[in-house]
Amino acid sequence: MSDNVEIRETPAGGLEQAGTGLQDFMLLLQDLVLESSDVRNFLTEMATIIAGRLSRDGNRISCGITVVRHKRPAAVASSDRQAQSLDELQNSVGDGPCLTALRSATVVSVPDTGSDSRWPKYLRAASKAKIGSILAVPMHLQNQAQAVVNLYSPTAHGFSPEGTDEAEGLTGISAKALDLALNIAHLRDARDDLTAAMKSRTVIDTAIGAIMAQNRCSRDAAFQILVKTSSHRNIKLRELAAAIIFSISGEQEISTTYAE
Structure with missing residues (x-):
């Protein structure tokens, strides 16, 4: 000391x-x-x-x-x-x-x-x-x-x-x-927001791909179908996209390519 x-x-x-x-x-x-x-x-x-x-x-x-x-x-x-x-x-x-x-x-x-x-x-x-x-x-x-x-x-x-x-x-x-x-x-908080945004985008992109395959349409047309359905049913876009994916594959969680 x-x-x-x-x-x-x-x-x-x-x-x-x-x-x-x-x-x-x-x-x-x-x-x-x-x-x-x-x-x-x-x-x-x-x-x-x-x-x-x-x-x-x-x-x-x-x-x-x-x-x-x-x-x-x-x-x-x-x-x-x-x-x-x-x-x-x-x-x-x-x-x-x-x-x-x-x-x-x-x-x-x-x-x-x-x-x-x-x-x-x-x-x-x-x-x-x-x-x-x-x-x-x-x-x-x-x-x-x-x-x-x-x-x-x-x-x-x-x-x-x-x-x-x-x-x-x-x-x-x-x-x-x-x-x-x-x-x-x-x-x-910023990391969590980014993770949530990336996850939402992945879910929506997957749903758009499914609509394109079912309707044999372009990506823009599939996105418009998703937006109009979301507005008509008063459901959030991500929730509707998740419901579409679940109805097709039964999957409730879609993995993203984003890594922390």
Whole structure:
């Protein structure tokens, strides 16, 4: 171990290497990006890690993360059921500290849910759920998406200035990892769309060939027959093509020449 690395005792009673903690967190998230099967799985693991790093004895933090992607449903993940229920409640109410942070791209702090007059309906429910304070930290993403980290403490004034700084630091690093995860997800979506398109084209081409053989006509004429029948029966072109192939060969799946 290097002599110039400071070792200090944390409030939780553990030992942390100052100056290397955030780097370790970054490396952990990078590994998580590569190991996660999808964005929601990545977000759930990330929320759990953030909650664990911010928790202290007597102040167990819950973490929720909300991501809004362009033209896709919002992805919501949480470290535990309490964070999940509070995020779901806020989304159902349509307003609150976390949604405000998401819309304004600024940090929103609720030091005491029992005395804060903003968002009364939501904060009453949070206080009833034994949440004393809330901190919402937006993620600044390069990707075409918006995200916010929602932090819940069981005690009033549960986020000290140092704790808030740490939360913002972790969120900043997490945003870079989330950008990478979203880019990978975008590539996966593009691959899946291409695979589906290639499969549809193969099915339609096969059906056109069958119509050409049955009617002794050109490819263009066979395609027009398929289009007119699809419109007349109000059936999608690919579904009609698949039905034609099945009626002739009994095959429900047509393999494509596209390889990943």
